[in-house]
Amino acid sequence: MTPDICLDTLRLTEQLMARPSVTPDDGGCMDIITQALKPLGFECEFIESGPDNFRVRNLWAKRPGRSTQTLAFAGHTDVVPAGPLAHWSSDPFTPTHRGGKLYGRGASDMKTSLAAMVVAVQEFLAANPNPALGIAFLLTSDEEGPAVDGTVVVCERLKARGEAPQFCIVGEPTSVQRTGDMIKNGRRGTLSGKLTVKGVQGHIAYPHLADNPIHRLAPALAELVAMRWDAGNAFFPPTSWQVSNIHAGTGASNVIPGDCVVDFNFRFCTESTPESLQQRLIAVLDKHGLQYELKWTIGGLPFLTTPGTLVGAIQKAIAEETGITTELSTTGGTSDGRFIAQICPQVIECGPPNATIHKVDEHVVLTDMAPLKAIYRRSLEILNAGLDA
Template sequence: MTATLRLAEELIARPSVTPDDAGCLGVIAGRLSPLGFACERMDSGPDSFRVANLWARLGSGQRPTLVWAGHTDVVPTGPLDGWTTDPFVPSHRNGKLYGRGASDMKTSLAAMVVACEQFLATTPQPAIDIAFLLTSDEEGPANDGTVIVCREIQRRGERLDWCIVGEPTSVERTGDMIKNGRRGTMSGKLTVKGIQGHIAYPQLAKNPIHLAVPALAELAATVWDQGNAFFPPTSWQISNIHGGTGASNVIPGNVVIDFNFRFSTESTPEGLQGRLVEVLTRHGLQPGADFDLSWTVGGLPFLTTPGTLVDAVRDAIRDATGITTELSTTGGTSDGRFIARICPQVLELGPPNATIHKVDEHVAVADIEPLTKIYLGVLQRLNSSAAQAG
């Protein structure tokens, strides 16, 4: 059993469902402190939803800095009788490690720690700073996790140059895909107002569903942008529609439509909001009188173009696995959206993601050690680059 596998099992055995860290950060800090990392807790949030955050740094804070970022929290298991084995008792079957968080993302955290241990054993005086930014609130609201630590780092003026988030990005084998950006996400809640009435007397009522449908049809067919070389086109999707009393003979008084934009760097929140309102008004709906609209911007898009970090990761993956990796910006959001505001180069790299959030989540044992080797290779390459730059 490798050092990475042992640590991954130790973390999986802790039931760290959001926001409960279940002691994972203590385990990791216990490995980092002997290496010389200054480990600082930045816990945040009310007592009813207390989030555990760790900021650990090795170095002065003024040299080129690589940040390892990730989360110790996992999503709920769902019904336990659906699992073949206890989700918080690491188990092995057919060459796979099973347990909640095996893929998302405790194996990545273990690989990060072990890679640093191996790197510092041979390079006790590196030319770069190394840091860890870890939270127990990535799978949840994400209001008291990484974003809180990023604000404090920015307030202090600490230097960040590169960041690798350990999200499970691979498809078939570790290293076959990395995320060099993510789309932005913005949700909206549209309430179209009508007048409730008897369905047999529509002239005495105003059906808000009928009022909304023409505009919704146009919005669903709208091309918001064409995307670009790194991003697919922006998409708009309805997630929920709520209207009616449940009776078949009552025209509802209003209808509420929940929707979401996943948008590329070709669009902005302000521009998308303005275009949506323009469609509504063109279909005879006036703000305030006929509809109310609220917005929540969950994250802005970010993009890391090929350069120092992309090159180091690509080369490390090729040397460790023989794979030529694919750059991608598909998928959901991650805490990279917060880190990208204060760090110019952010990538996501982790094991295959086919079983994340599923019953019997697992990772192939054969995918674990290559991840450690890739992370170690990135450290070596960035350190060599910084040393040569002087």
């Protein structure tokens, strides 16, 4: 078992949290991390992307091992805005201790993970100065934002030069009650649509001279709501379709609207594809004879890492360091794992409890830090031992 508090992880977490790195500003966090990595033999490459008014900083840092196998630690230095400062019990960018917890923006999402990763690597390399396993860091300042100039850009560059890792641990906050009680071995994909159903505007007292798009849409909408898109599988729940917004009308009570706009989203598993979902939805619209426009946005494809080398290493590390039998899960929203999985065959997310992420008074329990660092370090040891066997 690990000690209650790892001071090295705590101090580095506090350093990172003191930097107000609201998307897309890195706030100097990557400089702090590279200062810790360079003495360990990491080659650090900064990759910038995006327009001048939204410049994103990314870091790819790599230390080759004796084998061709590399484990990448991935994460983000950016945080969401703090919101009204008056609602916080203490300054969100001044790390503050209260009741055995560390308060501040980024405490859980995800500067504790970044610090724990760095300290885990320091400890691992101190005991294994010439490991078979290569180690890398893939960091971005655009995870909480549009995510178009961050991890996806780095992954494209790595793929182009044949430098992709074989394993990846993303430090997203995945735990529920205690560090290690849940990890993510996959995520659902996200596909959004904006449907505009066309009608004819007119006076509500003369419906024969108009064509109400809400009335036109209603039967199709009912059918879509009732559809079973797939049955899911052993790792994913069934694909879901949800309407988030419906807009129609001029605001006047005596005007039939000329169009109706519907925003919707699929959260889909590996049993469906964007193409299959699009085709089935369009078939329903056409069946009901609607006149419409439809715009699609693919936010990310689903990914799944089935039990194997990486899952086994992290499960073993969690059991040894915490005594917990971890739960594999694919629930929740999307993460940058969706981009990394396009170039890396085994991707897992593992981090501290997520109950306060994005909230006022975000915090992490101090005693959750040491187990997280120990899990990362032990995972390195297990993977490295497998290569040396």
